[in-house]
Structures are given as C-alpha cells and as structure tokens.
Amino acid sequence: MSGRILVVDDDEGVRDALKQFLLTLDFEVVTAEDGEDALNKYQKDDFEIIMADLMMPNLDGMGLLKRIREVDEDVIFLMITGHPSIGSAVEAISCGAEDYITKPFHLEDVKLRIDKALEKRSLKGRLKTAQGLAWGLMLSIPLWLLLGIILVILIKG
Numbered sequence: 198m199s200g201r202i203l204v205v206d207d208d209e210g211v212r213d214a215l216k217q218f219l220l221t222l223d224f225e226v227v228t229a230e231d232g233e234d235a236l237n238k239y240q241k242d243d244f245e246i247i248m249a250d251l252m253m254p255n256l257d258g259m260g261l262l263k264r265i266r267e268v269d270e271d272v273i274f275l276m277i278t279g280h281p282s283i284g285s286a287v288e289a290i291s292c293g294a295e296d297y298i299t300k301p302f303h304l305e306d307v308k309l310r311i312d313k314a315l316e317k318r319s320l321k322g323r324l325k326t327a328q329g330l331a332w333g334l335m336l337s338i339p340l341w342l343l344l345g346i347i348l349v350i351l352i353k354g
Contacts (some may be wrong), residue, residue, distance in 0.1 A: 200245035201225045205235040205261065206277065207253040211300070216249065218304045222311075231262075232256025241269045246311065248298075251278035251285060259288065266293045273314045277302070 202224045204215045209230075216226045225243070229235035233255040235247070247265060251258040258276055265274060276289040279300035286297045295314040298307060 201227065201243060202248060203227050203229060203235060203239065203244045203259070205229045205247065205249035205253070206230065207231050207250060211250070211277075214304075215307070218307065220306065232258065232261035235261055236264060239265065241272075242274055246273040246275065246314065247274045248277055251289070252280060259285075259292065262289065262292050262294055264280055271318075273311075273318060274315065275310060286294075305353045 200341060202219055204212055204219070205228070206212045206215070207230055212228045212230070215346050216228055219226045222330045224246075227238055229238050231253040235249065236256070237264040247261075249258040249261050256264070259279070262269060262274055262276065265272060270293070271275075274294045275298055276294040277298045277300060278285065279335070281297075289297050295317065
C-alpha cells in the first residue's frame with residue numbers, strides 16, 4: 198500500500214498507535230489533534246484517506262466530514278468513535294463517510310476497512326472508465342454508420 202492518510206483524533210495515544218500501524222503499511226501519515234487542525238493541514242487531492250474521531254473539541258468528526266465534502270467528494274473518509282450509536286453511524290454514512298470504525302478497534306480490522314475502501318474507490322474508477330467507453334462507442338457507431346451510408350450513396354450515385 199501507499200498514499201497519504203490524515204489521522205485526526207484528540208487522543209494522542211490513538212493518533213500515535215494509528216500512525217505507527219499505518220507506517221508499517223507503507224502509508225505516509227499526517228496527524229491532527231482536532232477538526233480545526235485537520236482543516237489547516239488538509240489540501241484537496243493531497244490525501245487518499247482521512248480517518249477522524251467523531252467526538253473532538255473545536256470541530257468534531259461530523260463537522261470535519263461535512264466541511265471536507267464541500268470541497269472534495271473523492272477522498273476516503275473513515276469515521277472513528279468510542280461512542281457508537283446507530284444514529285451517528287447512519288448520519289456519518291449519509292454525509293459521505295465510507296465506513297464507521299468503533300473503538301477500541303483491532304488494527305487488523307482497520308487494515309481490512311482501509312483495503313475495502315480503496316477497492317471500492319478502484320471499482321468506481323473502473324466503472325467510470327467503462328461508462329465513458331460505452332458512451333464513446335454509442336456515439337461513434339451511429340456516426341460511422343451514417344458516414345458509411347453516405348459513402349455508399351455517393352459511390353452508387
């Protein structure tokens with residue numbers, strides 16, 4: 198694996214543990230202590246993944262997610278929380294989070310969720326390419342057919 202991940206959590210221990218683990222997966226890791234700090238470090242297309250805690254001072258994870266989605270729909274956003282609830286999970290997913298990770302988490306589970314999110318993004322990219330090719334073919338075939346008919350008329354005429 199490779200790419201850049203922004204890890205956002207007000208708990209220094211969680212930030213450090215995630216950073217050390219993600220470094221072993223060959224990610225470049227930038228950390229932030231809350232949503233405001235994350236926004237100061239965030240640049241569009243600079244990070245492949247953002248992992249953010251739901252409950253933080255200044256700007257919480259949901260606020261960060263909404264602000265990020267205003268400028269970037271493509272970055273993978275994984276919400277982390279130590280206070281899981283169905284309501285917050287539904288809200289996070291409906292606001293554009295790829296997944297919802299509950300604390301305490303197992304690092305292997307974090308890896309699986311990252312792999313799943315990256316695979317989903319790859320499939321979306323391939324689907325867009327296939328759709329573009331399909332549209333190109335649908336538009337070019339009638340054009341070639343029309344040119345062929347015109348050519349036949351000109352040759353016979």
